[in-house]
Amino acid sequence: MATCSIMSLGRLAMALCSAILGSLHKLSALLPHIEEEPSMVEAELPEDVLVEILSRLEIPDLLRASSVCSSWHSAYTTLHSLGQYKRQQTPCLFYTSESAGENVGCIYSLAEQRTYKITLPDPPIRDRYMIGSSDGWLVTIDNKCEMHLLNPVTREQMALPSVITMEQVDPIYDESGTIVKYKNWWQSWHDGVMFFSSPRGCTISPRWEQLFLTGRAFVFSETSTGKLLVVLIRDPFSQLSFARVGDDEWAYLPQYDSYENCTYKDGLLYAVTNLGEIHAIDLSGPIAVVKVVMGKAMDIGDRKRNTYILHAPWGDVLQIWKTEEDYIHPSEDDYDAVLKNTASIEVYKSDLVEEKLVKINRLQDHVLFVGHNQTLCLRTEEFPSLKANHAYFTDDSLSWITEFKNNRRDIGVFNLEDNSRDELVSPQLWSNWPSPVWITLNLAKSNLILDMIFKDGKSIEADNALNYPGDFSHMLSFDDPKMLEAAAEGGLGGAAATEREEGSGGAAAALRHSGRGGGHGQPNPAR
Incomplete structure (x- = not known):
């Protein structure tokens, strides 16, 4: 001591x-x-x-x-x-540990190389799935499909609108009036017209079924109102839903789908699809206005690749491609032996004038953070504890996390120079469920x-x-x-x-x- x-x-x-x-x-x-x-x-x-x-x-x-x-x-x-x-914070890894307790969140500081433990409000953090992290806020969904914003440092927690206010979701009740299932409607749109709709029953247990209702979340401070804007990329077709803190229901952007990641700047939401297409979305008015600012970069998507988007400190719009590979660990047995590794991370400049991608071979004195967090690109001059020209990554493959929730999580530090990787810390500190996420601490x-x-x-x-x-x-x-x-x-x-x-x-x-x-x-x- x-x-x-x-x-x-x-x-x-x-x-x-x-x-x-x-x-x-x-x-x-x-x-x-x-x-x-x-x-x-x-x-x-x-x-x-x-x-x-x-x-x-x-x-x-x-x-x-x-x-x-x-x-x-x-x-x-x-x-x-x-x-x-206003000081920018070195990102930390937020995780849980079975030994720490059901309500305890753990924050591993990269700057200090030490762990802080914080007792958090109910519902127990180990019973929640963390679907996003932005500006100090975690977005969580529990095993009743209720969503919250949670600041783990201040313990501030705010409920988000119920999933039953989403356009395609209908609750199913038992005799006592308790919700036991959700009917999630599969809808497909083209040129503003819905041409396909079909119901799908979605139980609230096991936990991975939660992601038929929500998949990935982002939190932004809205330019026009100053309110917190929460954006969901959700199944069944990776479409967008959004709400501001204090709203009673989720709004829905039905005409577009296949979104993978988004960022926010100057009052516009920028969302990237699995084909590399970028949309600029104005959510400030009564009707969302969508403009395609860059066409698709490929004709066929890759299910083993996660795509991220961000505005770099020097002004460019970047796309980050993280490709994963499966392998069988020789020391494990059967189901638990199926593991996932990050095989490559590529960085591209999105040329919005020529509408093409330009590969960036070296980030010089910058570093990336990718995963279930708002994607970050930071200068190592301001964060000397971080490795330049590296990407710090966490496991955010939705199907992998939910279907293999007890298997080892893919977390580490990726060298963009030679495609090598290092463990973040050894031995492993975190439980495999819920999957850890990057977070930037906020005392706001x-x-x-x-x-x-x-x-x-x-x-x-x-x-x-x-x-x-x-x-x-x-x-x-x-x-x-x-x-x-x-x-x-x-x-x-x-x-x-x-x-x-x-x-x-x-x-x-x-x-x-x-x-x-x-x-x-x-x-x-x-x-």
């Missing part, structure tokens, strides 16, 4: 040094004031400068810093309440008090009267006697002791280090 605590303090010190160096343009304005003071020790940084420094920290470091002393906590409160915390919401904390591997009731940063300091063992002694030697003893005397409780995280993480990629020269 003491070793882990000292490492946490050391990490905070390093992060603060980096943040201060990045804020020198504001700190320079303080020099005349500091020189007039008789003692540098007695001088305190103005709150606006502290806010600037804290705004450059990732969420775990931010919460550590906010627990150091009252002035730093005040700066954190200002930063959070004014919505000025205000519900920051957690019901449970973890310390020494045990769950402990948290005091809900305490502030969240105080809880987090306890999670980091700032109230541990050896930690206080170490902090005092480093000049932080008074601050940590003050927080302890004020009764700071614990946050929902585990002090468990695990394996190697994302590695340290060196940024390459600009493209």
Whole structure:
């Protein structure tokens, strides 16, 4: 415990040094004031400068810093309440573990190479399937086919419209009035006219049948309203449904199908089909307006390939093709021996003028995240713990995940230079169901008090009267006697002791280090 605590303090010190160096343009304005003071020790940084420094920290470091002393906590409160915390987060892997408990979510930090555990609200997270992850939100569907938005850091949870409000879904009730099945209508459209419709019974158990109602989900902040927009790519023909948080029902885009992935920019939803065709969709009006901005790139789709779309930091629209292969593991038996591996990941620029794809052989100093998350392309200069010219991937093959839910998940780091792959961490931390997803942590919401904390591997009731940063300091063992002694030697003893005397409780995280993480990629020269 003491070793882990000292490492946490050391990490905070390093992060603060980096943040201060990045804020020198504001700190320079303080020099005349500091020189007039008789003692540098007695001088305190103005709150606006502290806010600037804290705004450059990732969420775990931010919460550590906010627990150091009252002035730093005040700066954190200002930063959070004014919505000025905009720092991009290094993606983490969200997963569950049978040993952790039914309601516990685990977050593996690539930046810290450690795991945090958070107790989440009902329904149990291990009974849900995670169909999407965007901007800190998980989109989940449980074994009753009820969908929620969940922020695992703040524990904020919001119900989404019922599946029975979808155009093609009819509920089937038993004698007691309980929904036991859904009738999912298969519809096919051409030029705005439906020419085929057929019902299909869909039980709510086993779990994989959920995906006849929903498949893949995305969350975007809508430009025109500022509301959260949830987009579903759903069976039976990979069509689009969408709703805004607070809506009572799902809207439906029936004329088009075969969508695989989507992204959002400047008020438009961009969706890509399994043939590489790109549609720009305006959802702001009473009727969705669809424009084909790039025709199909091929005539026949590949069922073993997943296609992703995103806007790159340099402005291009990219398509990512991830191809999978099946193989039989020699050390396993029969059903459990069927495994899936990512065989290749290819990156293409979508030339919307010429309406063609141009292959990109090297991403230089950028890195990709693909899976059941909003597809990301990040600069390794801003995220030094990530490997340049690599793709971090999770298993998002819908049929594979649902039909072989107990088999090993295909998760790792893919080298775009030589098509080699590495394990993300070894030994494996996660359960195979529900399948893990990438998530970028988000503190945007205000519900920051957690019901449970973890310390020494045990769950402990948290005091809900305490502030969240105080809880987090306890999670980091700032109230541990050896930690206080170490902090005092480093000049932080008074601050940590003050927080302890004020009764700071614990946050929902585990002090468990695990394996190697994302590695340290060196940024390459600009493209």
